[in-house]
Amino acid sequence: MDKAFASLSGAVAGIEDGATVMIGGFGGSGAPIELTHAMIDRFLATGSPRNLTIVNNNAGNGHVGLAALIEHGMVKKLICSFPRSADPRVFTEKYLAREIELELVPQGTLAERIRAGGAGIPAFYTPTAYGTELANGKVIATFDGRYYVQERWLKADFALVKAHMGDRHGNLTYNKAARNFNPLMCMAAVVTIAQVSRLVEPGALDPEHIITPGIFVQGLVEVADPQQEELLNRAGAQYP
Amino acid sequence: MDKAFASLSGAVAGIEDGATVMIGGFGGSGAPIELTHAMIDRFLATGSPRNLTIVNNNAGNGHVGLAALIEHGMVKKLICSFPRSADPRVFTEKYLAREIELELVPQGTLAERIRAGGAGIPAFYTPTAYGTELANGKVIATFDGRYYVQERWLKADFALVKAHMGDRHGNLTYNKAARNFNPLMCMAAVVTIAQVSRLVEPGALDPEHIITPGIFVQGLVEVADPQQEELLNRAGAQYP
Amino acid sequence: MTLKLSNAQIAWRAAQDIADGAYVNLGIGFPEMVAQYQPPGRHAIFHTENGILNFGEAPEKGSEDWDLINAGKKAVGLKPGAAFFHHADSFAMVRGGHLDVAILGAYQVAENGDLANWSTGPKGVPAVGGAMDLVHGAKRVAVITDHVTKDGKPKLVKRCTLPLTGVGCVTRVYTSLAVIDIQDGHFVLREKLAALSLEDLQAQTGATLHLSGPIGDLVIPELSDD
């Protein structure tokens, strides 16, 4: 069993127009920038993928990664908790021009909805957002005298994640707080593609230390020195 | 901050009559036998704790650990998925004599109910048990044309777990498949007490390798060479 | 001439349908035998619901690690690429549709895909374990079983009379006499022992066997049943 792709372009080749794509990371930490840029490369060469629904905590920063994906007009809808950043202009302008749709979800609810998608739980109840406008139109129920909002699972066709080490079976570890949404998104997508800083052979990772078991990963690709969104933005980068 | 108890007796001293106590482990693997026996010691000396509701995957094996707890008449009700084992006589006899109550829960639903208790999710939907007698009396709902059973969270006053390494903040690691229910039960109890094979100082565990963060643990006690239920039973042991 | 397959032979037949790299959960007991009969060159990854992916053979007697067991509480070993996880993650794999196939035993399988394999009725101590979870979520739920009960009654039935484990969940049954798919509420015969007539097979089956395309011969090598 070898789930490794030889190239970034090969790794993102299967993503179709109209797909729902989860992109890991919290801001730049844990954001799979190289995989995201590979989607842009393919779009610029072929016109696909487009009309994407993207799930991410944020809405991009500056002109790289997710922001660049939005800037190139590839994103139809964004499901996120916090569409602000140091430089959120790309999203903001498209949103105010009604060129992109936004589904705003509280951060913990977003995480739990993604986990639920991965765990086969179609709906759950949470106290979060009860009594607020983000609960409008949702089923409300009481348990033990307290009010809760029913939330639905969130699934995706693809998840793109950034991991630290990965073996050819797809077992993954992460670097520090770059873990964030990545392990959850691995669970919730039909096809999860991970970029890893080091690709190793099965057996090289201690079974006790694996954060994402390989069953949740369908493909991986080595990006030995991944870029950090924060540093790219400080340098005023834009993609391509 | 130092959550360590000096003794097993101190660790279990706060467990009151009538408490709901989650006990980790899957069969003997990951079962906190020394903590369980410490409860029995206290009961034999003082008559407490008694009338306990115990949450465990099983119902004990032979005459040690959970089986001994039941044998001494300390358990009023058991919430479990599989009350069978190599030697289940202690539970079986009490159950058939109606001296102990049983709530039978599918194993994955048991795990998810405990996680929900720890995660502040009062209820969730699962396909498991739909159309079976274990769904009798439960709320049924359809999502996307499929039937699901509503299940409620499960919480406890105490959780007793077995970990491998633990630091004084309560950060824990586990040994192999002894992980099982232990990290979930840590989340779902008001007071979680862990027995650890090695107690270390904060900083000794790699933050990447911690399975249970210390926020879920209220006390821990070192048991350097913990017993294995399987070996005790093969030797025909009984407690005390 | 084979009158009926041994358990090992049923397990062998089921193993032929498991693809290389598939993620597989084998039920406790008889289904565990399937792992022994993977065709050469194919390597499935086995999941055990107590929290291991890619476990393998047990170590020698006396050197078992009793923290390293499978769902049947037998000692196991690890293969390269193994991973540990807790029960909630383990059943996320099960319920979330991440397993390619689950292979389970059965008391009864009905033509509508219903399965009864956890309880023979209200007497004694009920115990369910992971059975009700495993029948939901795996992309394919297959059953391996004798074609009839010990006293000769059909185990493949029109409707289950024993307490259900799951509703409409089984898609293929490997029996001691035949391989049968469940499609659109019907048993569809795929393979049978060559020596057995369709009439004889039907007589030992509690619901109509439908035909759809050619019926293959169920040919299995001689295997010892231990």
Add this chain to the structure above:
Amino acid sequence: MTLKLSNAQIAWRAAQDIADGAYVNLGIGFPEMVAQYQPPGRHAIFHTENGILNFGEAPEKGSEDWDLINAGKKAVGLKPGAAFFHHADSFAMVRGGHLDVAILGAYQVAENGDLANWSTGPKGVPAVGGAMDLVHGAKRVAVITDHVTKDGKPKLVKRCTLPLTGVGCVTRVYTSLAVIDIQDGHFVLREKLAALSLEDLQAQTGATLHLSGPIGDLVIPELSDD
């Protein structure tokens, strides 16, 4: 004579109520200042919802690790006993009642405990982040805020007019003028600046201040506000 506390002083006051060993989440921005003012000998453990327990000061400029950031996306460091976890586990800590206290900023706090701190209305791009999660679950939800808005309007009100973050969730408010508990749908005054009359304080408050026991003097050391 102090007419009004600085942000640093409000943060200092809030820090005095945090017990040794408490698990604490500090909202992004102003509330982060609370961490600086722990009384000597007390060590709270700070949680950041993107997945760290027991983080601490950032490394020197230029040596930041941008995979090691807090919820405000600022670089941080680790203290001994730190742990990493994913977002679902992180919000299990939040929603599951495991935090001892969450300290948040506010646009408005109502006498019924309602909090508005995420949106100033329908214009612009809405963004919620973890605010609606944090107001549920922590054993104690406290607010630190100026007593009035920049144009002098009360922030402590009878009912919030801005979009709510949470219902009935706040139990204590530390303002630039006073410390006020929320009990049974009322503001209950606990401490105020000595130089400020009760009438003056009430005039700057949008709902009745109830009294219950003695009113303490709000005495805070001089602190620079950076």
